[in-house]
Amino acid sequence: MAVEPVTSLSGRMPDQAPESLRRPVSAQAAETAVRLEAVRKVFGETEAVAGIDLEIADGEFFSMLGPSGSGKTTTLRMIAGFERPTSGRILLHGRDVTGVPPFDRDVNTVFQDYALFPHMNVSENVGYGLMVRRVDRAERDRRVTEALRMVRLAGFGRRKPSQLSGGQRQRVALARALVNRPRVLLLDEPLGALDLKLREEMQIELKVIQQQVGITFIYVTHDQEEALTMSDRLAVFSEGRIEQVGSPADVYERPTTPFVAGFVGTSNLLRGDVARAVIGSEGTFTVRPEKIRMTDPDTAAGDDELFAMGEIRDVIYLGSDTRYVVALDAGGELVVTQQNLETSSMEVLEARGRAVRLAWKRRHVLALEGGPSAGEEEARRNP
Amino acid sequence: MTGTATAAHRAFGRRLATALYRRPRLQLGLLLGPPLGALVIAYLGALVLLLINAFWRYDAFIGRVVTQPTLDNFVQIVTASVFRDVAVRTVLTAGAVTIADAVIAFPIAYYMARVASHRTRNILVVAVVLPLWSGYLVKVYAWRVMLLNGGFLDSVLAPIGLRGPGLSDVSAWLVFSYLWLPYMILPIYAGLERIPGSLLEASADLGARASTTFRRVILPLTLPAVIAGSIFTFSLTLGDYVTPSLVAGGTQFIGNIVFENIGVVGNTPLAAAYACVPIVVMLIYLLLARRTGAFESL
Numbered sequence A: 001m002a003v004e005p006v007t008s009l010s011g012r013m014p015d016q017a018p019e020s021l022r023r024p025v026s027a028q029a030a031e032t033a034v035r036l037e038a039v040r041k042v043f044g045e046t047e048a049v050a051g052i053d054l055e056i057a058d059g060e061f062f063s064m065l066g067p068s069g070s071g072k073t074t075t076l077r078m079i080a081g082f083e084r085p086t087s088g089r090i091l092l093h094g095r096d097v098t099g100v101p102p103f104d105r106d107v108n109t110v111f112q113d114y115a116l117f118p119h120m121n122v123s124e125n126v127g128y129g130l131m132v133r134r135v136d137r138a139e140r141d142r143r144v145t146e147a148l149r150m151v152r153l154a155g156f157g158r159r160k161p162s163q164l165s166g167g168q169r170q171r172v173a174l175a176r177a178l179v180n181r182p183r184v185l186l187l188d189e190p191l192g193a194l195d196l197k198l199r200e201e202m203q204i205e206l207k208v209i210q211q212q213v214g215i216t217f218i219y220v221t222h223d224q225e226e227a228l229t230m231s232d233r234l235a236v237f238s239e240g241r242i243e244q245v246g247s248p249a250d251v252y253e254r255p256t257t258p259f260v261a262g263f264v265g266t267s268n269l270l271r272g273d274v275a276r277a278v279i280g281s282e283g284t285f286t287v288r289p290e291k292i293r294m295t296d297p298d299t300a301a302g303d304d305e306l307f308a309m310g311e312i313r314d315v316i317y318l319g320s321d322t323r324y325v326v327a328l329d330a331g332g333e334l335v336v337t338q339q340n341l342e343t344s345s346m347e348v349l350e351a352r353g354r355a356v357r358l359a360w361k362r363r364h365v366l367a368l369e370g371g372p373s374a375g376e377e378e379a380r381r382n383p
Numbered sequence B: 001m002t003g004t005a006t007a008a009h010r011a012f013g014r015r016l017a018t019a020l021y022r023r024p025r026l027q028l029g030l031l032l033g034p035p036l037g038a039l040v041i042a043y044l045g046a047l048v049l050l051l052i053n054a055f056w057r058y059d060a061f062i063g064r065v066v067t068q069p070t071l072d073n074f075v076q077i078v079t080a081s082v083f084r085d086v087a088v089r090t091v092l093t094a095g096a097v098t099i100a101d102a103v104i105a106f107p108i109a110y111y112m113a114r115v116a117s118h119r120t121r122n123i124l125v126v127a128v129v130l131p132l133w134s135g136y137l138v139k140v141y142a143w144r145v146m147l148l149n150g151g152f153l154d155s156v157l158a159p160i161g162l163r164g165p166g167l168s169d170v171s172a173w174l175v176f177s178y179l180w181l182p183y184m185i186l187p188i189y190a191g192l193e194r195i196p197g198s199l200l201e202a203s204a205d206l207g208a209r210a211s212t213t214f215r216r217v218i219l220p221l222t223l224p225a226v227i228a229g230s231i232f233t234f235s236l237t238l239g240d241y242v243t244p245s246l247v248a249g250g251t252q253f254i255g256n257i258v259f260e261n262i263g264v265v266g267n268t269p270l271a272a273a274y275a276c277v278p279i280v281v282m283l284i285y286l287l288l289a290r291r292t293g294a295f296e297s298l
């Protein structure tokens, strides 16, 4: 699936994962790798994690997405064993590890600050886990070399971490974790310190590596785009709770709460009087900006379309797209994105102040917070 | 009037700043010149005088120093067994003091840097530094009173059938270890505090137990700090003469011999030559420390 376009960039991609780093594919494909049961963590006055239930399947690329302070890191650290839950249970592959120290868990972590040992060279860093577990020298050297080749750092073994760039350090941290063949790899905003270009490259690289080695990745990020592009499934965190769990398409196209609608993508909420005027029913609704068609005020409505009149308040030119903020006549505002197919930046920017008609398909309206969706509403009215 | 004057003033200041900006070396020179000059004169000057002195000769017959180059002093301190014994005793004591301080300081510093709460940490830092504010002589005399035969230590230990060390080499070691302990704790504390917590977590994450993490991560990363501390404890012991004269019960250290030769006998050349012993020992020590790579990771 998503692998296709990625591997066609082959020149830049890591070599095929060497045998020693690949995990044997488990017999039962959907075995649970990590299971959290009512996990809570309280620091003094703050409840960092407020009761989380979660199941992550073996071999999955799972992201934890949420704003800063929403409890993602704390959750990850409890899985790693650096923090003990105040209450609740953590199971790794069916084994209760709630009270097990980090060194006895089959889990490895890629730290946000990389946490490379400054007094060891790259090879010693990568081989640390094997050395500690008394893997013999020859085997260790072989696996370290393979791991370094996989992250495209062959030949860097003798350098000190201080002699590497940020992206290279990041890859050393990744190799150091992967070389131990953990069953679960935890990554806490591993690309946070990299510049945009490098970050996008590393996103692809990480995803490819994950598919090659078949290890469960649990990936913490506050970047919704990153979570949407990389994950098989993701959990959206807010204030120590999980708001929604699902595939990227699920979470993006069918957000279940206003928070998710707002955090993943642009919120475009319609509520109260505005909802009544535009949608024709009570509740809180959302429409994705790219699902909205923006036309002249006098264009005729299509079948099965909802519409609203308004005035363009703001224009944000984004290169390939333009984002328009439209103040609705009924009150409130909607954000609309349009591709710049034939328009130039000049034309686009002149659109400010223009009266427009916004139209969208009924099925693209989502009801939030358990209110009836627009489709259900219709079914109720015309049985 | 004043307006143009300040403007001209400012323009000059700006030109000067620009000139300095373009010549970073000049800037550095102006910054470091005065203190470096003072250091060279005060430090190296004294050292050079000392060295020159060591090659002169004290004529016991006329009771004066004769400015006539000779190696006699050095021959004497190498051949005479008294000088050798005292040098060996001093160096061994300095080594023993350093080891004792390192062993005591590490857990304390570790507790301060990585376990204690913010408040406790501040209290402990003050507690460690506080003794340095009180008089050196007072502390040594207090120890002397405790150590004296039949003194405080003896009476405390009597019920369990033991005696204190009295006034002896062991006492000197004990008092030195006490005196220089803060100089060992503080650098180790600073060194431990500088280690990011994530390194210790990474070590545990990769399968290392606490003892392995200590050996493979904490110790190598704090070694420069331990060596920095040991330079203090070692050199301070080598150079001291007050503590041995008060608590060592008559055994002599390098400092005592230097002091006697200058103050009592007036044989400054011999004292100067003998004072070269701790300098040479320290040089060897620093070279060895450098060999361990301790300065590279500083």
Ligand SMILES: Nc1ncnc2c1ncn2[C@@H]1O[C@H](COP(=O)(O)OP(=O)(O)O)[C@@H](O)[C@H]1O
Residues within 6 Å of the ligand: A043, A044, A046, A047, A048, A049, A066, A067, A068, A069, A070, A071, A072, A073, A074, A075
């Ligand atoms: N060691 C700690 N002591 C006290 N409070 C903490 C600690 N770690 C995290 N917190 C608090 O818990 C909340 C969640 O933090 P965190 O898990 O780091 O969030 P995120 O990774 O989503 O940004 C925050 O309010 C944070 O201040």
Ligand SMILES: [Mg+2]
Residues within 6 Å of the ligand: A069, A072, A073, A074
């Ligand atoms: Mg975080």
